[in-house]
Amino acid sequence: MSGNISFYKQTDYSIQDLQAIIDDIFKEYKLIDNLDGKKVLLKVNLLMGKSPDEAITTNPDFVIAVARTIKKYGGQPYLADSPGGPFNKTALKFAYSKSGYIEPAEAGEYELNYNTEYYIVESPEGYRAKSFKICSFVQEADLIINLPKLKTHGLTLYTGAIKNMFGLVPGITKAEYHLKLQKINDFCHMLLDLHEAITPDLTIMDGIQGMEGDGPSSGITRQFNTVIASRSAIDLDIVVSYLLRKDKYKKDPLPAAISERGIPVDFDKKIIPDWVKEYFNDVKTPKVDKTSNLIDRRIPEPISKFIEQFIRPKPVILDNCIACGICAENCPAEVIIIKEKAEIDLSGCIRCFCCQELCPHNAVEIKYPLLGKILF
Ligand code: SF4
Ligand code: SF4
Incomplete structure (x- = not known):
């Protein structure tokens, strides 16, 4: 692990508090001088249309705080994702509405994507995928800010920064990857191939209210009270995997695949503040399908x-x-x-x-x- 990672304590979705945090993050990661006139993709987790209090999707107030901070420095935020199921305007509108994203958009906080076309991105160096169908909304972006929700996951154990980028693959096309890559290890390498093909400029994880147990949609909501940021989605996932699984994390599907690529998954645990460790005590995670x-x-x-x-x-x-x-x-x-x-x-x-x-x-x-x- 080589990059920097930051933790911020936040127990609710106060937009004002969150704006102060996001401002600090933008300064720390030197984004403020790079935003003027730029279109910034807010890649939320919109797994499906669900009420924000179910902790399945990135909280809309969290998104508003990021969008306002982008605009403060001259950028133009737009929100996009491809939920499960058919990728069309009707399905998108339904998912946006249920997840609380429409009202802020109508109030001018950010734009909402309704472009449902896709293009091909080659990944010749990919371990398991040499090309990807990718939603065209990615092409409009000068910068990508990845806004995952902190949740457990039945297949990969944890859905975080890397897994959130799988939402760039349109709708039911995602199923093709599951069908072709049935071993969990192959699937995780594909996720890493995708991350190499399209790398977010910054990841800010909504880890305030997350999910434990049978995530990413049937688990139990849990207060983690933490906003986590890093330039490196890989570093962020390594650290959160450790927080969720403690000493077992290196054998879990995603860290294991990261390690197989020669990227160290060891890190100095002192970078994690004690208050963060307390919020991650005894997290219930799904079983690994060994x-x-x-x-x-x-x-x-x-x-x-x-x-x-x-x-x-x-x-x-x-x-x-x-x-x-x-x-x-x-x-x-x-x-x-x-x-x-x-x-x-x-x-x-x-x-x-x-x-x-x-x-x-x-x-x-x-x-x-x-x-x-x-x-x-
Ligand atoms: S299992 Fe769930 S998704 Fe499938 S038909 Fe029943 S209610 Fe619908
Ligand atoms: S292949 Fe099996 S686990 Fe996957 S969606 Fe179909 S029934 Fe569910």
């Missing part, structure tokens, strides 16, 4: 398919499913059918957990078979 790589690498497919039903975690549809069909629309393997409620053909399920991530009703649970728990 069976994924083992099965895929060492055992022929017919046998692995048979064994995995006894050891691999699997998505289970709960009784509160309302058969809305969102999980089926986003299932990369197309193994969900909608009857009275959603039904999954587990024989074709690739365990990407997109269904759990995108179900707006928390009606998908990840179950861990007893044998898998004992063995792994």
